[in-house]
Amino acid sequence: MPELPDLVIIQERLVQELPGEIIQAIEIVDPIVVRNLTGGQSENSFLNLPFEGLERNGPFLNFQFGSKNLVIHPMLAGRFSLDPKYKKKDLCVRIRFQNKVLNYADDVRMGKVYFTEPEYYNQIPKYTDQGINLLSDEFTEEEFLNRLNKSRQQTRAFLMDQTKLSALGNAYADEVLFDAKIHPKTPCYKLQEEEKKQLYLSIKTILTNSIEYIRKKQAPLDVKVRDHVKVRNRKNEPxxxxxxxxxxxxxxxxxxxxxxxxxxxxxxxxIDWNKTY
Ligand SMILES: [Zn+2]
Known part of the structure; x- marks a missing residue:
């Protein structure tokens, strides 16, 4: 579920909740989502380490504990929860601190939880080849057009190419294209100059507005806020x-x-087949 705006809000919430917390226990409920990239140390080498920060890299959240890192790639269905009594069947990993509990849940087990250190980041698929951070100052119209003008992809595929733009998922790619009034299959090289500029503006507007909307909504961390989307999952609606x-x-x-x-x-x-002439 989490796409960029969701992850921004999850990061904001966790950064408020976790300072001062030290890992007391690590419960791996479903090892299928866990990867250990620490050069042979056990996950228990994370015990007693303090929370020191949380960064987002595209679709990844990177929790810093001393010199070690817990990198989570929630993919399509990963969820976070701070509920100490969280018991649902989708629970995969639980980290216990002195005063807090962080749960990672994933009912389709597509996401990954990496126990790792910076020297092993290149073993995390897609982690080190993320393109430009769409929320950073480097994401200028000029940079966007540079990348777009080199692409032979369909516009939707280009928008979702994380090695170029980091990172739009399915929902926000649809919302951006709707806002820019561009058909998802339009090849990038067929876009008019005004359409390209509009596409850039739509990315900025849709992301900014969605982040603000989700922030105001203050839903529980594991609840997906999507009632603001205009076309995603709205087949047959007007x-x-x-x-x-x-x-x-x-x-x-x-x-x-x-x-x-x-x-x-x-x-x-x-041809609008809904209309009767
Ligand atoms: Zn329309």
Whole structure:
């Protein structure tokens, strides 16, 4: 579930909750999600280490404990919870501190929890080849256009390419394309100059607004806040802009939701089958 805006809020909350905490126990409930990249030390080498910080690198959260790191890649379904009584079946790893408990849960077991150190980061798939941080000052229009103009990908695939932009997932890729009125399958090289600039602005606007929305909502950490999205998972609902029925299409193996009227392919004749003339 967590995409960039969710992870920003999870990071903000945990950074308030965990300072001063020292690891008392590590419970690995389902070892299938755990990877030990410490050069042969056991996970117990993390015991008694203090929480020293939490950073986000694209879709990863990196917890610093002394010179060691707990890197979590929640993928599609990973969730975090601070509930000390968390007992659901999706619980995978529980870290106990003196006063707090951090649970990592994942009902499809696609995410990963890495016990590691910086010298082993290159063994974490995708960790060291993340592209530009979309929330950083380096993400300028010029940098964006540089990357976009070199791409032969379909626009949606480009947006989700973490080696270029770090990092948009399925939900926010759809929202950005809807905001920019671009069909998900449009090849990057077919975008007009104004569309490219709009795409850049839409990334900034959608991310900023979504982060603010989720922050205000103050939902429990493990609850997905998605009621603000306009097209994602809204197949057969009316487009909030024009009323046309939202469609779902497969774009290179990913489900994509879009408005066939607002987001037309260049040169495409749109036939609205819902209308009776
Ligand atoms: Zn529309």
């Amino acid at each position: 487009c909030p802009r024009c009323g046309t029925t939202i469609r779902r299409a497969n774009v290179l193996g990913h489900d994509s939701f879009f408005c066939p009227n607002c987001q037309r392919m260049a040169g495409e004749q749109f």
